Amino acid sequence: MSAIKLTIDGRPVEVEPGTTILEAARKLGIDIPTFCHDPELAPNGACRICVVEVERARALVASCCAPVAPDMVVHTESERVVKARKAILRLILANHPLDCITCEKTGQCKLQDYCYRYGISESDFEGEVKELPLDDTNPFYIRDMNKCILCGRCVGRCQEINGAGAIDFIGRGFSTIVGPAFGDPIEESSCVFCGMCVDVCPVGALIPKAGVGKGRPWEVEKVKTICPYCGTGCSIYLHVKDGRIIGASPDFEGPVNRGHLCSKGRFGWDFVHSEERLTRPLIKKDGVFVEASWDEALDLVAEKVRDLLNRYGPDSLMGLSSAKTSNEDNYLFQKLMRSLGTNNVDHCARL
Amino acid sequence: MYEKHLMICGATGCLSSGSAKVQQALEDELAKRGLKEKFRLVMSGCPGFCEVGPIIVIYPDEVFYCRLKPGDIPELVEKHLLGGEVIERLLYKGPDVDAPARFYDTIPFYQKQKFNVLHNSGIIDPENIDEYIMRGGYRAFSRALKMEPMEVINEVKKSGLRGRGGAGFPTGLKWEFTYRAAGDKKYVVCNADEGDPGAFMDRSILEGDPHAVLEGMLIAARAIGSDEGYIYCRAEYPLAIKRLKTAIAQAEEYGLVGENILGYGVNFKFNIKEGAGAFVCGEETALLASIEGKRGMPRPRPPFPANSGLWGKPTCINNVETYANIPLIVREGGVEEYVKIGTEGSKGTKVFALAGKIRNTGLCEVPMGITLREIIFDIGGGIKGGREFKAVQAGGPSGGCIPAEQLDLPVDYDSLTQAGAIMGSGGLVVMDDRTCMVDLARYFLSFTQKESCGKCIPCREGTKRMLEILERITEGRGEPDDLDRLQELASSIKDSALCGLGQTCPNPVLSTIRYFRHEYEEHINEKFCRAGVCKPLFEYTIDPELCNGCTRCARICPVKAISGERKETHVIDPEICTRCGSCVERCRQEAIKVTPVRREADVSH
Structure with missing residues (x-):
C-alpha cells in the first residue's frame, strides 16, 4: 500500500497506512503529551490528554489510537486542544495530592511536566477527593491509589504482557480504582512482582520501596549493565547514588528484554550492600566457620580434590558454578573440571 | 377449536399492576367451570397502554377490558364469555372519550399510532412460532435466502432505516461495511441492553414478538455472510430471555436456525449473553468486550465493529428495534410500503416509552415526523392532574429536554438533535410545573456519574465535578459563576470524552441551561426553587x-x-x-x- 500524506501543524508528512496520528507527529518531532499510551499494548485511548484537532471531525481525536487518513489536517496545539488538555489536567489535579515536594516521582512525573507545560498549578474544583489507604504490604513497591490517574498502563502490562492478570479496574464512576480482585492487598494477588507496572506508571502511584528517601531522580546516575542473575541477559540500569545501588530499572531498548524484567532483576539489589554478604573465604573448624585467607582455602580445596581423585576416580567429582559469574569464568570453570577428568559440571542458570 | 381467545397482557407494566393475579383468577375460574377447552388464555405481549392495566383483549369479539382486578373475573366469565354481553364498566373510560370505548379503534390512545414493529405485540402468543408464521413471519427470511447478499443490503439501504438504538446510523450502510470486511468468520450481534431510565421499548418487543428480532438477525446474517450471532440482553429482563430461548428452540425445530437452513446450505447459531446491568454495556464496543468476558469498557473507534468487532472479527451490531424492522422491509414489496411512512431523513416508525407526569403512561409506536405535541397530548392524554406541561426529556441521560415552545417539533433524528436532544432509544419523560429542571439535570448527572465506566478522565472526573456543582446549587450554595463553570466543563467533556455516552452525558445540563436558565439563576441568586423540589430552597x-x-x-x-x-x-x-x-x-x-x-x-x- 502506498504511503499516506497528511499535514500536522502546517507541516506535510508521509507515513505508512495504519500509523497513528501520534506516531506521525513524533516523526516530525512534535511532542504530543500522553499518559496512557503504551506502544506495546493494545490501543487504549483512556486519558484523552493526547487529543488533537482534526479538521472536519466532530469532536477532538485521541491521537494515540486514531489512524492517519489521506489529506488529514491535524492541529496538535490549537486553542481548542489546549483548552481540553487544561480541563483534563485541572480535573486530575482536583483529585490528586499536591505533595510534589516530598513525592518520590518529582522530576520524572508526567502530570507534573504537563501541568508545568500548560501552566496549571492548582484546580478550581472543590469537591470530594479520594482517600484510600496505602498498600505497602509487600517488600517491593508502594501502591498509593490516591495518586493513580487510572491511565490503565499497569493493567495492560499485567494482563497483556506478563499475563499475571493481578490487577484490573474495580468499581464505577468516581470510585473506580485499579487493584487486585476483592480489594485484597497486592501481596495476596496473583502478582509476580515483575515491576512492569511500576516502570510504566506516569505518576507517583507505584513507587519502588528500595529508593524511598535515598535520592532525587536528577541526583541518581543510571548505569547501564546486564542483569547478573540468570543467563537471559536482560539489559538494565542500576540507579546509583554516592557509590551505592538504590534501585534498578529495565532498559526499554534492550534487545533481549525490551523493558521487561523479573522480580529479581527489578527489585533484588539489596544483597550488594548487605552486611551479611560473604566477602572472605570461611573454613569450618570444629563445627564453626572461621575466616581464612584465599591461599588457605584454595589449598584445602586442592587437597580434598586430589584425595577424592586418588581414592574414587574423577567421576566422584562434580563442579557447580554460578550464573552470576561471567560466561568467560564459566567457560574456564568447565575447562578446569574436564581437565580433572569429569564432565560433571553444571551451574544455576535457572535462578 | 376455541370459541374465544383472551389475550392478557403479560408485559412489565401490567404485571406490576397485577396481571399475574388476574390471570390466575381467570385460570381458576375457567378450570372450575370446565371451560378451559372452550376459551384460550394467552399471556401476550404489550398492547402499550400500561396506564390502564391489567388489560385483557378478547377476540374475535374485539373487546378491550382494562384496569381489571381478580374480583372482576367471575363476572367477565359469566356475562361476557358465557352470556356474550359486553361489560361496560370494564371498558376504557376517560376524559378524552364521551362514552366507554370498546376497542383499539375508539380509544384515543391508539388513534395516532401506527403499528409496524409492534404489529404482533398483544395479538399473538409470543411463545408460539406458528402464530408468528401465520402473521407473515419468516417469509422475509426465506425470501432473503433466495437473494444475493447485496440485493438484501440494497433493500435495507433503500428503506432508509436508521439505527433505533439512538445514534441513527444508516443500517444498510453498516451492513454493507460488514459484508465488505475481509474475514471468514463474521458475527451478528443484537444489542438488547436497554438501560435508559424510563425506557422499555426493546423489552416489550422481545417479550411480545421475539421471533421478529430473530428473523431480523437471520436476514442480517444472510446479508453479511455470518453463521453465528449473540443477543446481549440484560439479566433484569428474565421474561424476555425466557421467550427468546423458547423462540430460538422453536426456530431450530422448524429448520430456520441451525445447519443447512431450509436446504440452502447456510448455517446459523444463536447465543444469548446476559448482561450484568452496567449502563455502559449498551455502548457497542463495551458490549462486545463484555461478551468476550472482559470488563465492559468502551474502546476507541476506529476500528469499527464492522471491521473488527467480537473477538476481532467483522461484526454487525444493531439494536432490538432495528432488527425488528428488518422483516417488514425485506418481505415481498416491503420497501415500497416502508418508505411511505416517515420523513425524508427518517423513515418508518419509532416506538416510544411514555413516562413521567403524563396521563397515559405506556408504550406507543408512531410514524416518524409526528409532532411531540401529538405524542404527549393526543396519545399521552396530556399532563396528569391537568397541570401545566413544562418539558419533555427525550433520549434519556444522553438526550436533552425540550420545552413547551418546541412541542410542534417533528419527531425525527435531525430535528431532535437540532433542539439539543436526541432520538435516543425512545424514552420520553414528561415533566410538569412541579419538576425542578436543576434537580432533573442533577438526577441525570448522578446517573451518568454512577454508571461511568471510569476509563476516561473527562467522563469519570468531569461528571463528578458537574454533579457536585449541581448538588451545591440545589442545596442553596450555588455561586454566580457556577453556570459558566458547568458550561465550560460540559463543552470539554463533549469534545474530549472517549465514547458516545461520555460525549453526550452533559446534554441534560446543557439543554436545561439553554431552555430554563432562569430556574438556575433563581436557585443561585434568590435561593428559591419554584417547583418545590429542592428542599432547602x-x-x-x-x-x-x-x-x-x-x-x-x-x-x-x-x-x-x-x-x-x-x-x-x-x-x-x-x-x-x-x-x-x-x-x-x-x-x-x-x-x-x-x-x-x-x-x-x-x-x-
Missing part, C-alpha cells in the same frame, strides 16, 4: 385566602408542623416542616403554596 406557606380550616393538612403532617383551629386558617412552622409535601397532596383548596425561604431579616415581624 423553599417553604410551604398556607394562603389564608384559600384555607378553609378543614384540618386535613394538620392531620396528615408526620412531624406536626401545622397548627390551627378547625375552620380557621392553619399555619406551617418552617422550622419543623420537612417539606415532605404530604399536606400539598392532601389540601383540596390548593391553599399550600411554594414560597421563598424567609431570611432572618424577613422573619422579624
Whole structure:
C-alpha cells in the first residue's frame, strides 16, 4: 500500500497506512503529551490528554489510537486542544495530592511536566477527593491509589504482557480504582512482582520501596549493565547514588528484554550492600566457620580434590558454578573440571 | 377449536399492576367451570397502554377490558364469555372519550399510532412460532435466502432505516461495511441492553414478538455472510430471555436456525449473553468486550465493529428495534410500503416509552415526523392532574429536554438533535410545573456519574465535578459563576470524552441551561426553587385566602408542623416542616403554596 500524506501543524508528512496520528507527529518531532499510551499494548485511548484537532471531525481525536487518513489536517496545539488538555489536567489535579515536594516521582512525573507545560498549578474544583489507604504490604513497591490517574498502563502490562492478570479496574464512576480482585492487598494477588507496572506508571502511584528517601531522580546516575542473575541477559540500569545501588530499572531498548524484567532483576539489589554478604573465604573448624585467607582455602580445596581423585576416580567429582559469574569464568570453570577428568559440571542458570 | 381467545397482557407494566393475579383468577375460574377447552388464555405481549392495566383483549369479539382486578373475573366469565354481553364498566373510560370505548379503534390512545414493529405485540402468543408464521413471519427470511447478499443490503439501504438504538446510523450502510470486511468468520450481534431510565421499548418487543428480532438477525446474517450471532440482553429482563430461548428452540425445530437452513446450505447459531446491568454495556464496543468476558469498557473507534468487532472479527451490531424492522422491509414489496411512512431523513416508525407526569403512561409506536405535541397530548392524554406541561426529556441521560415552545417539533433524528436532544432509544419523560429542571439535570448527572465506566478522565472526573456543582446549587450554595463553570466543563467533556455516552452525558445540563436558565439563576441568586423540589430552597406557606380550616393538612403532617383551629386558617412552622409535601397532596383548596425561604431579616415581624 502506498504511503499516506497528511499535514500536522502546517507541516506535510508521509507515513505508512495504519500509523497513528501520534506516531506521525513524533516523526516530525512534535511532542504530543500522553499518559496512557503504551506502544506495546493494545490501543487504549483512556486519558484523552493526547487529543488533537482534526479538521472536519466532530469532536477532538485521541491521537494515540486514531489512524492517519489521506489529506488529514491535524492541529496538535490549537486553542481548542489546549483548552481540553487544561480541563483534563485541572480535573486530575482536583483529585490528586499536591505533595510534589516530598513525592518520590518529582522530576520524572508526567502530570507534573504537563501541568508545568500548560501552566496549571492548582484546580478550581472543590469537591470530594479520594482517600484510600496505602498498600505497602509487600517488600517491593508502594501502591498509593490516591495518586493513580487510572491511565490503565499497569493493567495492560499485567494482563497483556506478563499475563499475571493481578490487577484490573474495580468499581464505577468516581470510585473506580485499579487493584487486585476483592480489594485484597497486592501481596495476596496473583502478582509476580515483575515491576512492569511500576516502570510504566506516569505518576507517583507505584513507587519502588528500595529508593524511598535515598535520592532525587536528577541526583541518581543510571548505569547501564546486564542483569547478573540468570543467563537471559536482560539489559538494565542500576540507579546509583554516592557509590551505592538504590534501585534498578529495565532498559526499554534492550534487545533481549525490551523493558521487561523479573522480580529479581527489578527489585533484588539489596544483597550488594548487605552486611551479611560473604566477602572472605570461611573454613569450618570444629563445627564453626572461621575466616581464612584465599591461599588457605584454595589449598584445602586442592587437597580434598586430589584425595577424592586418588581414592574414587574423577567421576566422584562434580563442579557447580554460578550464573552470576561471567560466561568467560564459566567457560574456564568447565575447562578446569574436564581437565580433572569429569564432565560433571553444571551451574544455576535457572535462578 | 376455541370459541374465544383472551389475550392478557403479560408485559412489565401490567404485571406490576397485577396481571399475574388476574390471570390466575381467570385460570381458576375457567378450570372450575370446565371451560378451559372452550376459551384460550394467552399471556401476550404489550398492547402499550400500561396506564390502564391489567388489560385483557378478547377476540374475535374485539373487546378491550382494562384496569381489571381478580374480583372482576367471575363476572367477565359469566356475562361476557358465557352470556356474550359486553361489560361496560370494564371498558376504557376517560376524559378524552364521551362514552366507554370498546376497542383499539375508539380509544384515543391508539388513534395516532401506527403499528409496524409492534404489529404482533398483544395479538399473538409470543411463545408460539406458528402464530408468528401465520402473521407473515419468516417469509422475509426465506425470501432473503433466495437473494444475493447485496440485493438484501440494497433493500435495507433503500428503506432508509436508521439505527433505533439512538445514534441513527444508516443500517444498510453498516451492513454493507460488514459484508465488505475481509474475514471468514463474521458475527451478528443484537444489542438488547436497554438501560435508559424510563425506557422499555426493546423489552416489550422481545417479550411480545421475539421471533421478529430473530428473523431480523437471520436476514442480517444472510446479508453479511455470518453463521453465528449473540443477543446481549440484560439479566433484569428474565421474561424476555425466557421467550427468546423458547423462540430460538422453536426456530431450530422448524429448520430456520441451525445447519443447512431450509436446504440452502447456510448455517446459523444463536447465543444469548446476559448482561450484568452496567449502563455502559449498551455502548457497542463495551458490549462486545463484555461478551468476550472482559470488563465492559468502551474502546476507541476506529476500528469499527464492522471491521473488527467480537473477538476481532467483522461484526454487525444493531439494536432490538432495528432488527425488528428488518422483516417488514425485506418481505415481498416491503420497501415500497416502508418508505411511505416517515420523513425524508427518517423513515418508518419509532416506538416510544411514555413516562413521567403524563396521563397515559405506556408504550406507543408512531410514524416518524409526528409532532411531540401529538405524542404527549393526543396519545399521552396530556399532563396528569391537568397541570401545566413544562418539558419533555427525550433520549434519556444522553438526550436533552425540550420545552413547551418546541412541542410542534417533528419527531425525527435531525430535528431532535437540532433542539439539543436526541432520538435516543425512545424514552420520553414528561415533566410538569412541579419538576425542578436543576434537580432533573442533577438526577441525570448522578446517573451518568454512577454508571461511568471510569476509563476516561473527562467522563469519570468531569461528571463528578458537574454533579457536585449541581448538588451545591440545589442545596442553596450555588455561586454566580457556577453556570459558566458547568458550561465550560460540559463543552470539554463533549469534545474530549472517549465514547458516545461520555460525549453526550452533559446534554441534560446543557439543554436545561439553554431552555430554563432562569430556574438556575433563581436557585443561585434568590435561593428559591419554584417547583418545590429542592428542599432547602423553599417553604410551604398556607394562603389564608384559600384555607378553609378543614384540618386535613394538620392531620396528615408526620412531624406536626401545622397548627390551627378547625375552620380557621392553619399555619406551617418552617422550622419543623420537612417539606415532605404530604399536606400539598392532601389540601383540596390548593391553599399550600411554594414560597421563598424567609431570611432572618424577613422573619422579624
